[in-house]
Amino acid sequence: xxxxxxxxxxxxxxxxxxxxxxxxxxxxxxxxxxxxxxxxxxxxxxxxxxxxxxxxxxxxxxxxxxxxxxxxxxxxxxxxxxxxxxxxxxxxxxxxxxxxxxxxxxxxxxxxxxxxxxxxxxxxxxxxxxxxxxxxxxxxxxxxxxxxxxxxxxxxxxxxxxxxxxxxxxxxxxxxxxxxxxxxxxxxxxxxxxxxxxxxxxxxxxxxxxxxxxxxxxxxxxxxxxxxxxxxxxxxxxxxxxxxxxxxxxxxxxxxxxxxxxxxxxxxxxxxxxxxxxxxxxxxxxxxxxxxxxxxxxxxxxxxxxxxxxxxxxxxxxxxxxxxxxxxxxxxxxxxxxxxxxxxxxxxxxxxxxxxxxxxxxxxxxxxxxxxxxxxxxxxxxxxxxxxxxxxxxxxxxxxxxxxxxxxxxx
Numbered sequence: 001x002x003x004x005x006x007x008x009x010x011x012x013x014x015x016x017x018x019x020x021x022x023x024x025x026x027x028x029x030x031x032x033x034x035x036x037x038x039x040x041x042x043x044x045x046x047x048x049x050x051x052x053x054x055x056x057x058x059x060x061x062x063x064x065x066x067x068x069x070x071x072x073x074x075x076x077x078x079x080x081x082x083x084x085x086x087x088x089x090x091x092x093x094x095x096x097x098x099x100x101x102x103x104x105x106x107x108x109x110x111x112x113x114x115x116x117x118x119x120x121x122x123x124x125x126x127x128x129x130x131x132x133x134x135x136x137x138x139x140x141x142x143x144x145x146x147x148x149x150x151x152x153x154x155x156x157x158x159x160x161x162x163x164x165x166x167x168x169x170x171x172x173x174x175x176x177x178x179x180x181x182x183x184x185x186x187x188x189x190x191x192x193x194x195x196x197x198x199x200x201x202x203x204x205x206x207x208x209x210x211x212x213x214x215x216x217x218x219x220x221x222x223x224x225x226x227x228x229x230x231x232x233x234x235x236x237x238x239x240x241x242x243x244x245x246x247x248x249x250x251x252x253x254x255x256x257x258x259x260x261x262x263x264x265x266x267x268x269x270x271x272x273x274x275x276x277x278x279x280x281x282x283x284x285x286x287x288x289x290x291x292x293x294x295x296x297x298x299x300x301x302x303x304x305x306x307x308x309x310x311x312x313x314x315x316x317x318x319x320x321x322x323x324x325x326x327x328x329x330x331x332x333x334x335x336x337x338x339x340x341x342x343x344x345x346x347x348x349x350x351x352x353x354x355x356x357x358x359x360x361x362x363x364x365x366x367x368x369x370x371x372x373x374x375x376x377x378x379x380x381x382x383x384x385x386x387x388x389x390x391x392x393x394x395x396x397x398x399x400x401x402x403x404x405x406x407x408x409x410x411x
Contacts, residue, residue, distance in 0.1 A: 003100075003113040004028050008039035019109050021100065070108050070134050072170060076163030078108065083156035093120050125152070137300055138162075138283060145291040155290045162286060165366075172370070176377040180384055187388040192227070194395055199224040202399055213402050220398035256308040263309060263336070271372050276305040277341055278365035280314075285358030295322060310336055327354075340364070 004025060007017045016037060022028035025042045032039050078099055085095035096116035103109050111132050118128035126144035129135040139159060146155035203221050206213060213221075227234065248254040263269045283304045287297035298318040302311040313334040320330040328346040331337045341361050348357030 003110060004042050004044050006032060006037075006039050006043075007041040008032060008037045010038075011036040019106060021097070021113065070105060070111070071167065072163055073167040074103075074105055074108055075134060076160050076167055078103065078112070079156050079163060080160035083153050083160060086153040086156065092125065137303065138287070141292060141296065141300055142287060142290045145287075148291065151291065158286050158290065162282070165282075172373075176373065180377070180380045183381065183384050183388075187384065187391075191388070191391055194392075195224045195227045196231070199395060199399075200228060206402055214398070214405075216394065217398045217402050220395060252308070256312070259308045259310075263307070267376070271369060271376070272307070273336075273338070274365050274369040274372065276307050276310050277338060278362050278369055279304045279306075280310070280337075281341060281358045281365065282362035285355045285362060288358070289355040294327075313337070 003019055003021050005017070005019055006028065007015070010016050020028060020031070022031060025044070028042055029039050081099055081102065082095055085098060086092070090098070093116060096112055096119065100109055100112045100116065103112065111134060115125070115128040115132070118131070119125055124144070124147055126140050126147055129143060130140045142155050142159055143152065146152040199220060203217075203224065206217070206221075249258050262272050265272075280301055284297055284301050287300060288294065292300070295318060298314055298321070302314040302318075305311055305314070313331065313336050316334065317327060317330040321327060326346075326349050328342050328349065331345065332339075332342045344357045344361045345354065348354035351357075
């Protein structure tokens with residue numbers, strides 16, 4: 001059933017607008033009139049409708065809703081609502097209809113409407129979701145396995161937990177980095193002003209001085225003149241360096257080398273490994289408990305760790321399992337996964353509780369990564385303050401030292 005966007009006035013004369021499903025625009029006008037809404041504009045929502053409306057200049061509302069962002073949090077809430085409706089015995093199409101009516105996000109409403117139309121035409125939910133980029137491979141494969149095993153409501157609950165934990169982690173990272181990023185920007189702006197405006201004016205008094213300037217003063221003058229006269233070249237070099245780095249990182253060899261460097265960096269490397277291991281354990285445990293086969297689950301999980309080195313280890317493990325080996329030995333041989341994970345996996349395989357063991361490992365590593373991240377973020381602000389204080393101190397001492405020397409000569 002198509003989705004229409006409408007504008008009009010209610011019984012009190014207040015302007016209203018929204019999205020609603022109907023067979024035709026005429027049917028929608030009749031439904032809205034029954035609800036006491038006098039429509040002034042009705043147009044079909046969708047790619048073709050947007051193009052047609054664009055020709056007449058009536059697609060402003062369509063464009064705004066098309067650019068609405070569907071966040072991980074929105075997806076988690078919608079998934080939990082769908083699970084609740086299915087657990088209550090509501091049919092799939094009716095559940096999707098209820099979700100369409102409840103959501104205020106125009107982009108999500110449009111996606112759900114398209115999914116509902118495809119399901120109503122006989123498509124499976126997984127196939128309908130796979131046509132939309134907001135549902136990743138993990139989401140689609142878990143839904144597909146759940147439909148096969150008849151546990152869709154349970155799996156949707158797990159997916160909701162998974163998406164909500166992702167949203168929470170993203171929120172924590174953004175909130176933790178907000179203050180340091182602002183400090184870096186403000187500090188960079190202040191130091192730039194010092195080097196390009198303040199320092200050149202003060203150091204002019206040394207131009208005719210018949211004294212040997214200290215090394216730190218000469219370094220300060222060189223940096224100041226370089227930044228002032230060749231700022232455009234510095235920006236071009238920086239932009240070129242970033243471009244070349246990103247291009248190198250996109251190559252298979254470059255990405256593997258960069259991911260290997262990230263794992264070896266002191267302090268940060270252990271955090272990167274903890275987060276990757278937590279994702280690996282949580283996702284693999286969730287997939288296995290949802291009925292996805294181990295080989296298929298490993299093929300999905302390799303993309304979740306977001307590290308080429310660890311993904312290569314998972315590929316090697318998958319090949320070893322296909323040849324009849326267990327999970328723990330190839331992971332242990334790689335030396336990339338912590339002993340705790342390997343030990344818990346070995347116990348889980350022997351006891352038949354692999355999914356539960358993976359979830360426990362994930363919880364443990366998530367807690368450790370969260371504590372490590374909070375500790376690092378609490379130290380980041382003082383570290384930035386010390387760096388900026390050091391830069392300002394360098395400028396002050398570089399200027400005061402020759403001034404004191406000149407005063408001594410005058411006496």
